[in-house]
Amino acid sequence: MNKNIDCVNAISSSLYNVGNSLRLRRALGKKNVNLAFAGGSVTKGWDGKQYLEKNYTDHVAEFFRSEYPDKTFSVTNLSTESANSFIGLSITDKVITEADPDIVFIEYAVNNECGHDHIVSYESLVERILALPSEPAVVLIFLINKSLYTCQGYMKMIGSHYDLLSVSVADSIKQLLDEGFDWSVYSDDVIHPNTWGHRFIADCVTKALKEAADKTEDTEYVLPEALYSLDYADYHTFSTDDAMIRKKGFEEISCPEYGEYFNNGVRYTGTNDASVRFEGEFKTLFAAYVHDKTDRFSDADVMIDGEKKAVLQGRSIYGWGNVVLKNVFSFETRGRHSVELKVKDRKKDFILIEFGVS
Template identity: 30%
Template sequence: MNAKIKIIVGALVCASLLTGCAGGNTGTNSGTNSGTESSASASAASSDNSTGASSETGNSSDTSSEVSSIDESNLTEEQIYDNMVERSLMDLGNLERMSKFIEKLENKQEVTIAFIGGSITEGLTAGPEKCWAKLTYDRLCEKYPDTKINYVNAGLSGTPSVLGNIRLQRDVLDHDPDMVFVEFAVNDGNDQIYKDSYDAMVRKILSQEKQPAVALYFTVIKSGHTCEEYMSQVGKAYGLPMVSLNNVLSHEFETGRMKWEDYSDDESHPNEWGHKMTADLIMNMFDKATEKIKTMGDVTITPLPDTWVYSDRFADMTFIDRTHSSDKLKISSTGTFDTERETLTSFPDGWSYKGKPSGCEPMELEFTGKNLMLVYKCNNSAVFGSLQFTVDGEVYTTIATSATDGWSNPVATLAYSGAEGTHKVSIKPVTQSGDDKTTYVEILGFGVA
């Protein structure tokens, strides 16, 4: 048992027994194991406009409520920790896709497991080798030493599912994964744009020809913010395994066994122990799924329901930059925007402009769809300007690329939302003040749906 949790749990066990301590029980890698959130837009509260789509998950299993009712006063440290891990499992889902994935592992077929999310998945504070995604991958390699398991970590700091949906194909689906973990519960807000993007992203993964397994991991930050409630509706509708960190921490905090600082060194990110504990939660889901699958017999994957959980408005989102093209968007002129300079590391093939707005010829493009998303570099700087979008001959919106919470991070926001069709767009830089003075902007790419 982990030394840190032993200390935390041991202290409470001793106190609860009232007998003193003497009486208590003290990216992208591939390989074969050889033996061993920023936001897309302002996060204002909004009403839940769910369509209420659902599906039967006959093999689902919710163990969290059962574990919560257990009397823990006389349990050992190991039993308390085991209960904590068990409490994280919200639902196993229907396990149809998981059974196919586990079958490949057991039959020594090469597989790829991918993780997409924000900085928690990327491994901020713990590092790429000690983050929960890599630790989960390592544990699977240990469990299936003769199976080649490829690892894709598509975690990106400060990004919500709005941007996740845009970069999904590039960062995850192009690797042809057999299983995908999705983690955006603390980077997303409650506006409809997040719900629609999350639904579209999960559904797009499930729609792949390979029929990959998908599992949802819901995190929480110190303030208590998590989008678990509405995201779990997506998991229930599509019969997916779901793991909740909040189910673990809230109970441990209530009992006094843990405080936030045991899990995290800041307001949001797990420390090294927190990442190890998270890997335990994920592997518990794998173990419970494996046990259940043994009783299921032959499995046929159920088609996705016709009804979306929230909305199909961001379905099949396509990303476009200098190296990723699509018939959905054609650039007729880049104007005076720089087409050679590398932009942000995570989005290097964009366009930039530095100079007076009067000296910049606009970028001209045409896209076919209902929605145009802009991905841009955001910074807290008076030099960073805005981008004015003229759509079908009329000024539609002006998007500021400077914000008080900007830190040279990628941000995605709606540049146009309207009728389905082919639309002509002109983009030019303007200053925050409206004066004709030197400004700087970076367009990292576009999303079209």
């Protein structure tokens, strides 16, 4: 690493938008403050080899406790490996009410894609959290990988539209790289920050938090109309053990290896004519299932009202035995539909985690 590189300047330049600070100042005016972090493996604390003893979420919590020693800060980590904003919607639907957050940090810029569905899911997630009864402050964090991939373009626009504190670690890292910075100082692989990298992310976030907390002229926050679309803001999960889900040739399983938010599902048992069925009212259908780059998993057809609408790819070059949540099919309007899932290869495995509807 070039010793002449100015990390202090890079940290300062990470503040993309200070936003409206009213909700943040209200949150910090409470005696007990609930912090929530939503993101992927980085926010979970994975460095590519192991979970770090302290990741950036821990450093941010320590900053709050140091700055406001008379207050109590509790932390809920709503993150899981490979999560994007689709999975964020599922986790939010399950636990956000219980978490009752006062400040929510959202990080999905390296796991999201840049297509329409991911844009809609991201904005829907942001709006859903902003619309919570607790009226939490929302802080957006934008990361980047070694190949300079990031979805921060549309995320910045959403952050500006909703007037949110937005922190671009991606911009800071790109600035450092332009100055001769070695990526290996920040990360030991192509995406996951190491100990130094997590400290750097936290320094960017806490610098922005200080500036936002000092901004006192904001006296009102009004939730705006959608920028792109809020089609998924009412996302609702149907677990596979829900009474409305009818299963034939599938066994219920516990799968804690997929994280605390996806630790139950159903596994195909190889039975002829096996299927999973339900009827429900929705505009868009989602499915969460396990995929892998090997051929251990079969594909599965999804039938809606008797017509094949999609294929869930059990084998995917992007899979590593992890949970993926996909938009299966969207109708123009909301209506009642029948859904059936059928496994294609009887000699292979298939694990369905849940359905989702909006």
